[in-house]
Amino acid sequence: MTHQKGVNLTDIRVKDAQEFVQVRPSQQGSLEDMWQVRSSCESGRIVALKCSECGLRPGALRVVGGTDAAPGRWPWQVSVRQGSRHRCGGSVLAPSWIVTAAHCVHSYRRLHASGWLVGTGVARGSIEQEAGVPVEKVIYHPLYNGSSLDYDIALMKLRVPLNFSAQLTETLKEALVPLISTRRCNSSCMYEGELTARMLCAGYPQGKIDACQGDSGGPLVCQDDLTWRLVGVVSWGQGCAEPNHPGVYTNVAQLLPWIYRTTEIY
Template sequence: MGRWLALRSFGLALGLMFASGAFLSCSHCAVVGEASTRETVLCGVPSMGRIVGGTDAQSGQWPWQVNLNFDGHHVCGGTLITPQWLVTAAHCFPPVNPIDRYEVTLGAFQLKNPTPDIVVKQVVQVIKHPEFTDDEGSKGDIALVKLKESVPYTRTIRPVCVPASSVSFPKGMKCTVTGWGNVLTSTSLPSPMTLQQLEVPIIGMDTCKCLYNRNPDPEDPHVLHDDMLCAGFAEGKKDACQGDSGGPLSCRVGNAWVLAGVVSWGDACGAPNRPGVYIRTSAYSDWIKENIPEVELSEVKPNVEPVSEEDWIKNTVGEVDEGTCSTAPTLLFPPWILVACWFLPYIFGTG
């Protein structure tokens, strides 16, 4: 079976730096604090200075990360985009689960050690994308969740920026996936369940398809649709796992963080040739705007040079096991044989 509830979170994330300023505007900016110390909250900007990240995140480092609970148990992650709406994976809401038994925890850091500044809200509406089919790896695995009441923005509760449909994230760009998922396929995150972070590079779709075609399971085929995005490592070991579906893949553009993807699925946890698969947020930006008019979509352009796919393949994929995901055509015969065959008619006077 594949991995449906997905954020595989092990391995160290590299150092992350946050700037106190912001260059993106958003319609859901809010005022936080008393009149004498009020500040404007912009999407994608934590209220923190420089952070050197590791496996454990720090309190307030990812203030848009939310915890989705069903009957009091953590089931998925999610991302706050306005005071009353969040984005998550559609498969986090199977038809058998009544909506009124879900709750959302905002501002959480350690799930087993809640602090006084966390906020818990009930869910009143879930809008799944109409293309979602409840099948593992389905297209359209994205859902919008409306909270019963709006939440005030604080140091630990802030929205992420939502990219416009024109925004793309280049191959090789390093982004960060966060969540409270398993640390191994069958091993839960140990108490106090500290929020995990992992820096992963974006992988081109052609390369990702090639990786998933290596040693495929005929009984469990994997289809990568055009609304998906891959990120991770060909060698595995660092990945997402069960329990973090719906969580954010956040990419820093300038001084703010943008929601590049929503954790959707994968095959096992940290297995070679099986990077994490995310729903590409920009593919559904217009749909999000239609349902949540107050969202302002961010027109940003990541200033990152895309990594050569061939170099990436040569440096990573080819070292995993035999065979490579070469972008060049494969020759069945040595080149000299092909050349000799081309000249044979002329040699024997039949050309």
């Protein structure tokens, strides 16, 4: 898998003796024939290239750089599962409603809702042995775009309401990440305009702490006095905990009207 993007020269630190390679398209000749070494970059734009193996990173599943959460600390956290297999995270919206990411369920839209289960109280470890709560209906946002991950939000209506009680957690991870302005996150050094109004960024420019595969659909929460607010839903990002590639989350505030309307209809 290769990834490439253009970066403004003014956005990076360049040494005085820095040299550049100008690449020209060519149908013939060797790779060396396609480029020329330059002492300056006249276009003001350079290309950052990255190659990596496809698939999941060994040992990089779920929260990177986080710590074990105390039992019961995040009681709204759930596991969205197909049978006994964990697919994504989610948050309790109401006794009969779960909010998660659309990309977690859209690929399986032909799967009957009863094929989904919501696990509560256990985030990993022995979750495979837990029964889970069956799902009655899966509703993803009608404007969800699988290419850009815009409107990446979905609701699950449970067949039976949740019975709130003391929570049991095994190895649920938590991580403190600061919000990053959309303007900065959309700069050429980060995501170069890929964020829409339905997205927000959180993380560190240096990386090292981030959500990862398996965390999709999980909550990004912010404390407002004594109340915790669901601000974001884990959506996407380039790699996990990479420098200048913070986590991207669905902006819940932008989609509240759809959430209210959907829960009232169903």
